[in-house]
Amino acid sequence: MTSMSEELTSYQRVMLALEGKQPDRVPVVLYPRYNALKYARHTFMEALDDPEKYVAAQLSAQRRFQYDSVHDYNMMGPVEEAMGRRAGFKLKYVRDDAPMVETSVKIKTSTDLEKLNAKVDPYMDGLCPKVLWVVKQLKLRTMEKGEPKVPVITWGSCPSRTAAVIMGYDQWFMLLIRNPELAVEFMELCVGPWLEMVVSEVDSGADVVWVNDPVSSADCISRAHYEKYTQPYEKKFIAAIKDRTGVPVIFHPCGNWHDRLDLVAQNGADALFPGTMDLSLVYEKTMGVANVKALNGGVGSARPNTVDLKGTTLAEDATTLLNGKPDEVEREAKRAIKIGTQRGAGFLLGGNCFPPLDVPLINIDAMVYSARKYGRYPISI
Amino acid sequence: MSKEDLLQRVSEQIVAYDADKLVEAVKGALAQNVPSYEIVLAMSRGMQVVGQKFEDKEYFLPDLLMAAEAMKTAMDILGPYVTTARATAAGKVLIGTVEGDIHDIGKNIVVIFLKSAGFEVRDLGTDVPVEKFVEEAKMVNPDILGMSGLMSTSMPVMVEVIEALKREGLRDKIKVLLGGAPVTNEFGKRVGADAATNEALSGIRIMEQWMKEKSQP
Numbered sequence: 001m002t003s004m005s006e007e008l009t010s011y012q013r014v015m016l017a018l019e020g021k022q023p024d025r026v027p028v029v030l031y032p033r034y035n036a037l038k039y040a041r042h043t044f045m046e047a048l049d050d051p052e053k054y055v056a057a058q059l060s061a062q063r064r065f066q067y068d069s070v071h072d073y074n075m076m077g078p079v080e081e082a083m084g085r086r087a088g089f090k091l092k093y094v095r096d097d098a099p100m101v102e103t104s105v106k107i108k109t110s111t112d113l114e115k116l117n118a119k120v121d122p123y124m125d126g127l128c129p130k131v132l133w134v135v136k137q138l139k140l141r142t143m144e145k146g147e148p149k150v151p152v153i154t155w156g157s158c159p160s161r162t163a164a165v166i167m168g169y170d171q172w173f174m175l176l177i178r179n180p181e182l183a184v185e186f187m188e189l190c191v192g193p194w195l196e197m198v199v200s201e202v203d204s205g206a207d208v209v210w211v212n213d214p215v216s217s218a219d220c221i222s223r224a225h226y227e228k229y230t231q232p233y234e235k236k237f238i239a240a241i242k243d244r245t246g247v248p249v250i251f252h253p254c255g256n257w258h259d260r261l262d263l264v265a266q267n268g269a270d271a272l273f274p275g276t277m278d279l280s281l282v283y284e285k286t287m288g289v290a291n292v293k294a295l296n297g298g299v300g301s302a303r304p305n306t307v308d309l310k311g312t313t314l315a316e317d318a319t320t321l322l323n324g325k326p327d328e329v330e331r332e333a334k335r336a337i338k339i340g341t342q343r344g345a346g347f348l349l350g351g352n353c354f355p356p357l358d359v360p361l362i363n364i365d366a367m368v369y370s371a372r373k374y375g376r377y378p379i380s381i
Numbered sequence: 382m383s384k385e386d387l388l389q390r391v392s393e394q395i396v397a398y399d400a401d402k403l404v405e406a407v408k409g410a411l412a413q414n415v416p417s418y419e420i421v422l423a424m425s426r427g428m429q430v431v432g433q434k435f436e437d438k439e440y441f442l443p444d445l446l447m448a449a450e451a452m453k454t455a456m457d458i459l460g461p462y463v464t465t466a467r468a469t470a471a472g473k474v475l476i477g478t479v480e481g482d483i484h485d486i487g488k489n490i491v492v493i494f495l496k497s498a499g500f501e502v503r504d505l506g507t508d509v510p511v512e513k514f515v516e517e518a519k520m521v522n523p524d525i526l527g528m529s530g531l532m533s534t535s536m537p538v539m540v541e542v543i544e545a546l547k548r549e550g551l552r553d554k555i556k557v558l559l560g561g562a563p564v565t566n567e568f569g570k571r572v573g574a575d576a577a578t579n580e581a582l583s584g585i586r587i588m589e590q591w592m593k594e595k596s597q598p
Contacts, residue, residue, distance in 0.1 A: 092483065094508075100483045101387065169486060173443040220442045259438075316565055325563070356563065358536075 011066035011148040011207070017073030018208065018248040018270050020293030025373030026337055027068035028368050029153065029296055030350040034096060034357040035364060036061035044096045048073070051130050055137045062150055063363050069208075070142060072134045072201070074155040074354075075100075075122065078164045079193045082125035087115035089166055104168035107175065110182065113189055116166070120193035124201035131197075132158075132204045139205025148316040156198040156241065159187035159233040164215045166190075166375040176225055187233040195240050202245040209241055209274065210250040217255030226260055231267070233301075250296055253277075254353070257306060265289035273297050274353045276313040280304040280339045287345050292345050298336020298365060299329055300318035301352055321351050321359045326366035333370030334381060341379045349375065384415050388423040391455075395427025396434075398447035400454045407455045413536040417459050424452050428497030436582050442490075449493040471498055472592040475517055475555075476527035477505030477540040484531035487560060491527065498585060509542045518551050524595065525588055530561040539564075540572045547573075556591050560584055 007024040008016070016023040037047055040057035047054035058070040062206035075098040077091050083103050092102040106112060122128040135154055142150040157165070163186045164172035191219045196211045215221070216230045238249050242314055251269035258277060265272075271294040274282040279301045287291045302313040320332055333349055340347030349371045355364070374381050382390075387410040394403035403424075410420050429552045431448045434440035438453070440448075447533055478485050485507045495502050503521050504512060518526060528539045539559055546552040552573075559577035569577025575591070578584045 094483060095481065097482070156525075170446055170489070173441075174446050177443045177447055218438060218441075221442050225441070225443070316567070319563055319565065322563060 009147070010062075010150045011142075012209070014068050014151045014348065015248070017294050017346040017348050018250070020344075022341070022344065022346070022377045025377060026341065026371045026379075027348050028350065028371045029069045029075070029348045030067055030364070030367065031071055031153075031354050032061060032065075032364065033071060033074055033354050034065065035355050035359055036270070037096075038357055039064060039361060045079070045093060048076070048093060049136050051137075054135055054211065055141070058138060059141055062100075065361075066368050067364070068348075069151050069153045070138045071153050072131055072155065072206070075157075075212075076127060076131065077165060078125075078131050079120055079122075079157065079321075080126040080162055082120040082128060083116045083118070083162075083190075084166045085126065086117060087112075101165060101168060101263040104171065105166050107163075107167045107171070107182070107186060110185060113186060113340075116189065118189055118192060120196060122197045126198060128200070132200055135201050135204040135206050139207075148207065151207040152205055153208045153210060154198070154201040156201075156209050156211045156237070157190075157194050158211050158213045158230075159190040159194070160215050161213055162194055163187055169215065173220065176221065176229060180229055183229060184233075187230070189241065191233060191237055195237065195244065198241050198243050199208050202247055205249065208248050208250060209245070210252060211238060211241070211269070212252035212254050212273075214254040217219045217253060218259050219255040223260045223263070227263055231263055234267050243266065254309075257263050257267050257365040261285035263288075265292050270294065271346065271348070272295050273350065274301065276301055276318045278302040278304055278313075279308055279336055281307075283339055283342070285344075294348060295340045296348040296349045297352055298340060299349070299351050300309065301336065304335075304339070315330065318352060320353050321363050324363065326362055329363045329366040330370045330373075333367055334374045337371070337375045338381050341375070341377075346374055347375075382409075382413070384410075384419075386501065387413055387415055388419060390422055391423040392427035392430070395424050395448055395452055396430045396442060398431075398451045400451040403451050403455050404458055407458050411459075412415065416528045418583040420459065421456075422499075423479065424455060425499055427495050428452060428494070430585065432494055432497075432582055432585075444489065445493065450495075455479040471500045472588065472595075473501045473503070473521065474525045474527055474588065475514070475521050475523040476501045476508035476529070477514065478507040478529045479514075479535045479542065480508055480510045481505075481538060482535040484532045484561075485529070487531070487579075487581065488527075491529070491584055494581060494585045495537040495588070498589065500588070509536065511545050513548055514542045515545045515551070518546065518555060519549070523555060525556045525558060526590060527560060527584070527588075529559075529560045530564070535561065536563060536568065536572075539574070556588075558584060558587060 013023040013027040038056045039061040042053045058174045062070050090103040091099040093099045103297050139154045216226045248270040252273040253264050273296040341378045390406040394406050435445050557574040559574045564577045566577050576587050
């Protein structure tokens with residue numbers, strides 16, 4: 001019979017897994033922003049207007065579903081907005097999604113970079129203080145008797161993403177060809193503001209930082225461009241976070257990175273959240289390399305050996321949480337736990353991105369149930 | 382230089398995405414009285430090569446965007462000639478990202494390839510309401526309606542558009558293609574679309590096939 005008893009807190013479980021150790025069972029970290037809001041019956045816009053609603057939704061959903069983390073807003077663009085406002089940068093907020101760029105900033109020369117605010121004060125500028133308030137409240141309300149019970153996971157934007165958001169994705173991609181020196185100068189400028197934000201998030205109570213890059217996959221740029229231009233700034237950003245805060249960093253290479261996993265492994269992150277990629281391939285290419293001690297994800301990842309270096313994950317495989325039945329979620333979770341925990345590695349079960357708003361909540365139950373059923377150490381599946 | 386060489390140079394400069402040299406090549410061809418529609422076709426052939434290189438992971442988004450921008454610059458040079466570039470377009474496509482969704486990178490790639498393949502495209506942009514799709518479909522009378530969305534919340538909106546087309550008696554006259562990361566072919570068929578895909582080039586091939594079938598007696 002499956003034992004459902006829990007010996008450790010979520011905080012202990014997650015932190016041990018991120019150190020590459022094996023806690024009582026595999027933790028579940030699935031970045032449930034929209035789903036928590038859906039459970040609490042709030043739209044993202046409502047929760048953006050009233051951060052108390054966001055905090056309450058995170059806490060109540062975590063208690064209900066018993067996954068192992070809570071998360072701040074993530075990907076709201078507070079630093080990009082603070083950097084670009086005086087140059088005309090504007091975000092458009094929508095009901096249930098991360099904001100999108102309404103007005104970007106033309107970056108043609110180094111002089112254009114001078115229009116941006118490189119000295120963002122996270123405690124004063126734009127929406128940054130709201131994010132910090134959310135982090136602080138999550139931390140305070142997940143403490144029991146002076147001990148953290150659930151880890152607070154916050155987010156930081158890597159320099160290539162920040163630059164692409166500010167000047168527009170199309171223009172960013174073309175800048176990499178037209179004027180790579182300016183692209184490098186722009187990324188250099190973007191390191192500082194987001195670093196200060198992440199340091200402030202950790203000072204406010206965040207226990208873990210995740211950093212994503214949605215603009216450097218093989219869906220977007222070549223391996224050569226990644227290695228030469230954008231990766232050095234990922235490394236620099238992650239190293240600075242670790243140096244200034246000491247908290248573990250999860251890196252999310254968003255999209256298809258199969259042809260550059262050897263490079264990603266060198267980024268300095270403690271864990272990788274490989275999204276839709278083949279978890280077994282990611283494991284073989286990255287586990288134990290440089291600082292990588294754990295993987296996060298699994299449900300909605302590619303079936304092993306179904307993609308080549310050029311290939312993308314089939315939509316049918318990538319949408320399990322959204323379109324699948326609970327037994328399919330369980331089957332993929334079981335497979336992921338088996339792959340992710342082999343040879344004693346750290347593993348945190350999750351999805352392949354933010355789970356979409358319309359994910360049936362029973363599928364989140366199925367994921368947590370699977371971690372308890374199959375993820376108890378020592379693993380025997 | 383022969384006409385073939387002039388046109389070859391145009392195609393090559395699209396593939397090399399060198400806007401200055403492309404403009405030079407286009408001007409050179411016009412100066413030799415090469416018909417503008419043949420110049421446009423040469424650019425389209427260049428874009429086909431770009432598309433193949435993109436599919437083969439030899440080219441990436443920056444290359445694709447640069448080639449599309451170079452072509453746009455050249456089309457500006459061709460100016461009024463372009464309206465007579467082809468006797469008929471390869472097909473007429475109405476396209477947009479559905480209401481509630483403002484992601485458009487994928488849609489824009491499809492538009493680039495559609496235009497370079499000779500399709501006439503009416504791009505409604507992002508966050509397009511159901512009524513707008515129907516209203517434009519009545520006005521434009523497209524062969525194909527393409528709906529795009531990145532978010533799962535977009536999927537029910539696509540269904541609403543299809544239902545609205547049925548109510549207005551338009552559905553049988555227009556092929557419907559769904560695109561976007563969460564969209565599967567199974568979903569497309571279930572909700573009454575003609576096809577669905579999450580890859581730009583496969584979408585183009587589907588639309589070209591539809592137009593081929595339509596043109597057959």
